Amino acid sequence: MDRVLLVTGGSRGIGAATALTAAAQGWAVAVNYTHNSLAADEVVRDIRNAGGNAITVQADVADEPQVLAMFQKIDAKLGRITGLVNSAGVVDVAARVDEMSLARWQRMFAINAQGTFLCAREAVRRMSTKHGGQGGAIVNISSVASTLGSAGQYVDYAASKAAVDVFTLGLAREVATEGIRVNGVRPGLIDTEIHASGGQPDRAHRLAATIPMQRPGTAQEIANAVVWLLSDASSYATGAMLDVTGGR
Numbered sequence: 001m002d003r004v005l006l007v008t009g010g011s012r013g014i015g016a017a018t019a020l021t022a023a024a025q026g027w028a029v030a031v032n033y034t035h036n037s038l039a040a041d042e043v044v045r046d047i048r049n050a051g052g053n054a055i056t057v058q059a060d061v062a063d064e065p066q067v068l069a070m071f072q073k074i075d076a077k078l079g080r081i082t083g084l085v086n087s088a089g090v091v092d093v094a095a096r097v098d099e100m101s102l103a104r105w106q107r108m109f110a111i112n113a114q115g116t117f118l119c120a121r122e123a124v125r126r127m128s129t130k131h132g133g134q135g136g137a138i139v140n141i142s143s144v145a146s147t148l149g150s151a152g153q154y155v156d157y158a159a160s161k162a163a164v165d166v167f168t169l170g171l172a173r174e175v176a177t178e179g180i181r182v183n184g185v186r187p188g189l190i191d192t193e194i195h196a197s198g199g200q201p202d203r204a205h206r207l208a209a210t211i212p213m214q215r216p217g218t219a220q221e222i223a224n225a226v227v228w229l230l231s232d233a234s235s236y237a238t239g240a241m242l243d244v245t246g247g248r
């Protein structure tokens with residue numbers, strides 16, 4: 001099978017580590033970003049310097065026309081994808097539900113849940129043997145928040161990730177006979193820039209004592225799990241959610 005991978009949010013954090021690790025294992029990688037082109041360029045440069053094949057693809061995953069254009073660009077430049085990692089995701093500042101605006105809730109679901117749906121739909125249209133594809137693997141990045149609820153912090157985020165969990169299960173069962181495996185990874189507290197975007201840059205280290213392993217995880221530790229789920233080494237896993245949390 002050709003190994004062509006799209007990593008949404010592949011320019012920073014968990015997505016960037018996944019793009020680099022997958023490229024080292026022979027995947028041609030489309031590195032998606034929405035705002036920060038410099039970070040995406042750097043990931044692509046690192047992949048090419050190591051002898052791999054990668055391109056940047058700009059798109060807001062919440063926006064259907066932009067997602068369609070992104071897939072057309074990948075079709076033309078790398079060929080039909082056989083791997084998809086939905087890593088693009090956002091948090092907002094800590095707040096109680098009775099303080100949240102509807103606009104905040106809608107943005108959270110638009111990027112985290114709707115973005116995952118749109119990219120997975122386009123992937124299935126290209127991967128499914130029913131549509132003449134070669135099959136493939138989809139990995140959705142959820143969060144352990146979907147099992148904890150994130151009370152007083154970001155229930156909106158936790159709920160959007162719970163939607164990703166159930167979407168992963170349902171889609172996995174829907175396409176199980178069409179050559180496509182669909183799995184998810186639920187990271188715990190991982191040391192990336194996402195916490196700064198939620199106004200708490202030190203969050204991963206500040207809460208380290210609440211983690212059984214007493215430390216936050218690294219983006220690389222999540223990427224290792226994701227790339228395993230993309231690979232044939234996990235050939236009988238579908239509909240699975242893998243918690244990578246240091247025991248949390």
Ligand code: NAP
Nearest residue numbers: 009012013014033034035036060061088089143190192194
């Ligand atoms: P991060 O370091 O903040 O990186 C986020 C990435 O997503 C960036 O590449 C960003 O691109 C991209 N992105 C954001 N909104 C986008 C949109 N609308 N369309 C396309 N790309 C978009 O985040 P991270 O910590 O690596 O998180 C990656 C995933 O893991 C997320 O789904 C997150 O919810 C999940 N997760 C993270 C943790 C953690 O502790 N870090 C824990 C559990 C789950 P730009 O730079 O261009 O904006």
